[in-house]
Amino acid sequence: MGASGRQRLSAVERRKNALQLQLAGVDLRTIAEQVGYADASAAKKAIDRAIADSISRDKEDIDSLRRDEIMRYNRLQAAFWSRAVTDKNPKAADIVLKCIAGRERLRGLQAPTQINVDAQKLGNEILALLDGGDDDAGSV
Incomplete structure (x- = not known):
């Protein structure tokens, strides 16, 4: 049978407390005693879980913000699309292109910059x- 809502809340609160104590510099054995874990190992596991939960929430927050911004770009593009395409309005077209570029950035769709290897080799040559030519430069 699963833990009740109150027990889960209590476990989350205990993990938060344990993490706060560790951040304050308290050793694991003392954390276990103060928060109510069986031993230092259990306190360490709880702290690790609190950190993992925090990272997961941060990722979800970032994903949510990214979705919100993409929806804003979509709305803005929709408002200017017909003027950009039908009326050939340069300002509207510029806004549409900026919306497309903004979405590409948020989604990570921009292609990485490629280096032309032949140009790099030519530059090295x-x-x-030039380095070898310093000795010959005075003889010309």
Whole structure:
């Protein structure tokens, strides 16, 4: 049988308290005694779970904010779309393009910058010639 809502709340509160005590510099054995865990190992597991829960909540918050911003871009783009496409309004087209770019950024769709390896090799060869050419520069 699962834990009741009150027991789950109590467990969450205990984990939070244990984490706060650890952040304050209290050792695990003392945390176990003060918060009511069987031993230091149980306190450590509770603290690790509190941290994992916190990270999970942060990720959910970020995902929620990202969704909200994408919806704002969608609404703004919809408001200017017909003027950009039908009326060929340059300001409206610019807003639409910025909305598209903003969504790409939030979703991580922008392609990474590629380096042309041949251009890099040519640059290295030029630098090598310049470095070696210092001795010959005075003889010309």
